[in-house]
Each structure stands twice: as C-alpha cells, then as structure tokens.
Amino acid sequence: MATTRNPFDYGGPVSGASFTGRRDEVAAVVHRLRDHIGVVVTAPRRYGKSSLVKQACAELERQTPRPAVVSVNLLQCGSLSEMSGALLRRLYRVPGGPWTRLKQTLPGFLRRIRIQPSTTFDNQGRPVFTFAPGLGPEDASRVVDDVYQTMHEIGAKRPSVLFFDEFQAIRELHPQLARRLKALADEYGNVSLVLAGSKAHLMESLVLSKGAPLYNMLERLALGPIPVEDWVPFLLRQARSAGKPFAEQDVALEVWNQAQPVPFDIQQLAYESFNQATDTITQAALAQAIDGLIRHEAADYAKTFEKLSAGQRRVLKALAAGPPASVGSAEFATAVELADSTSVRKALKALGELELVVRRADTFAVDDPFFAAWLRGGGF
Ligand SMILES: Nc1ncnc2c1ncn2[C@@H]1O[C@H](COP(=O)(O)OP(=O)(O)OP(=O)(O)O)[C@@H](O)[C@H]1O
Ligand SMILES: [Mg+2]
Numbered sequence: 001m002a003t004t005r006n007p008f009d010y011g012g013p014v015s016g017a018s019f020t021g022r023r024d025e026v027a028a029v030v031h032r033l034r035d036h037i038g039v040v041v042t043a044p045r046r047y048g049k050s051s052l053v054k055q056a057c058a059e060l061e062r063q064t065p066r067p068a069v070v071s072v073n074l075l076q077c078g079s080l081s082e083m084s085g086a087l088l089r090r091l092y093r094v095p096g097g098p099w100t101r102l103k104q105t106l107p108g109f110l111r112r113i114r115i116q117p118s119t120t121f122d123n124q125g126r127p128v129f130t131f132a133p134g135l136g137p138e139d140a141s142r143v144v145d146d147v148y149q150t151m152h153e154i155g156a157k158r159p160s161v162l163f164f165d166e167f168q169a170i171r172e173l174h175p176q177l178a179r180r181l182k183a184l185a186d187e188y189g190n191v192s193l194v195l196a197g198s199k200a201h202l203m204e205s206l207v208l209s210k211g212a213p214l215y216n217m218l219e220r221l222a223l224g225p226i227p228v229e230d231w232v233p234f235l236l237r238q239a240r241s242a243g244k245p246f247a248e249q250d251v252a253l254e255v256w257n258q259a260q261p262v263p264f265d266i267q268q269l270a271y272e273s274f275n276q277a278t279d280t281i282t283q284a285a286l287a288q289a290i291d292g293l294i295r296h297e298a299a300d301y302a303k304t305f306e307k308l309s310a311g312q313r314r315v316l317k318a319l320a321a322g323p324p325a326s327v328g329s330a331e332f333a334t335a336v337e338l339a340d341s342t343s344v345r346k347a348l349k350a351l352g353e354l355e356l357v358v359r360r361a362d363t364f365a366v367d368d369p370f371f372a373a374w375l376r377g378g379g380f
Helices: 023-034 049-061 080-092 105-110 137-154 167-173 177-187 200-208 228-241 249-259 263-276 283-307 310-320 330-335 341-353 369-376
Strands: 039-042 068-073 118-121 127-130 160-165 192-197 219-222 357-360 363-366
Touching (some): 023 039, 023 049, 023 219, 039 200, 049 068, 068 137, 137 177, 160 167, 167 177, 167 192, 177 192, 192 200, 228 263, 249 369, 263 283, 263 369, 283 369, 310 357, 310 363, 330 341, 341 357
Parallel strands (some): 039 192, 039 219, 068 160
Antiparallel strands (some): 357 363
C-alpha cells in the first residue's frame, strides 16, 4: 500500500497549504512591501515569524511586477564572511536583476560589488560566492551597502525586499550593522527592510526602544497566537486531503487544546497523531502521539529538570499544573515552599532565561506543552 505523505509540517517556515490564519497580518505585510515600507516582526520563538514573511513574499510573487526578495537567516551565518556570501548568492538569483540584461552576466554583477568574493559553481551551474574567513565588519558593511544600493535600483520598478531573519543575532555578528542599516534605509527609500527576531530584549535594544539604532524606522508587527477558529478547519482539511481524516472534529480540537498556543507544537502534535493513526485520527491515536512525544524527550526533560534548584523545580511543577492565580502572591510562595515573592520572582527569571517558562496572557506558563505533561505525570 502506498504510504500517504504526512500533511503536517513543523520543520522550518511554512507557507501555502501548510499555512493557516494570519490573513490580516499577511495582507498588512504584502501592502507594506508593495509600498517600500520596512517591517519588523516580533514574537516568541516558533510563533511563525519566518512563516509570515515567507507567506507574504509568496503572495507578492504572484503579483506583477514580480518582487525582488533577498533573505538571510543570521543564525545560520556563523561569520560575516558567510553572511556576505549568502547576501550575494541570493541577490544574484533575483530574477530580472539589471545584470541579467548584460551579455556577461556574472562580471556585470560582480562589478557592483567593491569587495570581491571568490566564485565557484554549484552542481546546477549556479555561482556560489565565498569570502575568505575573517572578513571584517568594515568590508562586510561595504558588501551590505552594495547589496542595498543594487536593491534600491531594482526597487525603482518593483517591490524590493531585504529580509534579515533572526535579526537579534546581529548583536554578536556585527554590532554596528544595525546603525549602518538605518543610514542605508534613510538614503535608499526603494527597499523594504524586513527584520524578524525572537529574543525580545535584544530586539528591543536594536529596533524597538527609544535610542535603538533602528527605532521608528520600521513598522512593528507583534504576532500573537493563531486563534482556534483557524486551527481546527486547517487540521481537518490537511488530514482529510492526505486520506486520513480526523474521526471527529473534537479530536482536532483536542490536538489544539493539548499543544496550544505555539504553532510549532500544534503542527508537531498533529504530525505525530497522523502517524499513529491507521484509517482515521482517533482520541486513542492522539493519546499515543502525546505519549510518544513525551517518551522521546523524557531523557532530555529529566536532564533539564535535574539541573534546576529545588525551588525552581517546585515553581516549574506548579506552573505545569495549570495557570496559578497569582505568582506574585504570598500564597503562591507558600505553595512552592519559597521564602517570599522575591524568591519566586528570582526562580521565574532563571526559568525564563533557560527558556523553560514564558509569560503568556499576564501569567507564566511552561513553554513546552509536552514537558508540562511530563511534569504533571511525575516522570522525574
Ligand atoms: N501560520 C501558520 N500556520 C500553520 N503553522 C504555522 C504557522 N506559523 C507557524 N507555524 C508552525 O510553526 C513552525 C515554526 O514556524 P516559524 O519557523 O515560522 O516560526 P518562527 O517564529 O520564525 O520560529 P523561530 O523563533 O524558531 O525563528 C512551523 O514549522 C509550523 O509548523
Ligand atoms: Mg524564524
């Protein structure tokens, strides 16, 4: 029997059939990009920042004139040499760039770049640009300048999008680049600079707070969870189209309920439930999926848990049990056997820095729903 492809996707950014909801946000980004306006997308990790930009760019691609999109993920760039090489590679692949009209495309392209990379070719014959390790910040800034200027030129006739994903990583890679980008955005108005990032305090200091290098330059889009009204029809449709429907709508609702609010977790649980099911996705398949996910991670959960102080463990377990009335109250401190609310606050801060606990809807919660289930089940 042919195996059906699992229709749920929790790898990297999703778009098209794997994307649900966020209609207003996508439309807002598409409009901004058409109008050469910059955008900064912020959200906690795995909320769908990269997916939103991907989906907006995909929609823009279907319009005329076709946009030019250059995107780099800064977390995937270990050095400025890598970042600069990636920028040039993506720029060169922009369809209809001014160099494509020249007889000698590659030299025509390279003439625009003051710091020359070495060029090799991949197995499809496409150029790959590399800079020797150790490219310094000034040279990297020149590469960014040249890319930006070229995109400005392209942007005279069509949308031109320069997307830095995981922008918070610029802090370590090139501390002055945010300032440089501000100057470029001031000078070259035909480019939409798009930034996305998850570490709230780093994004604040780079883009959002007064005195930040890119303050007030970009339109801010802060993503919240995707509502259940968008999830349930999506889950039902995906499962049905792959030939293994949910046994009842309530099972899809329960997938959402067990994994929400992070989109990554919802798609992951749907993926595992689909795998566990035979003909239809039943409550039993869902229960097996949760069990499987917890068992798979149990060793890591135990290791993480063991490293915490006794007080931190008690706070974590209390949060896993359900939203507390008020973590700042004396009752909560007593319940978790800590001296006072100052000790609770300290424990929460440490758990937050470890990304185990997040702030959600004015309270605190264990970030990973399967870790929370493991804690409730007393797996330690
Ligand atoms: N609109 C969406 N519809 C359906 N699933 C989504 C959506 N947005 C995100 N997801 C799910 O969440 C996962 C993570 O999405 P994405 O990589 O876009 O998040 P992110 O916020 O950029 O994460 P990170 O903080 O790791 O960069 C996707 O692989 C997908 O499973
Ligand atoms: Mg991302």
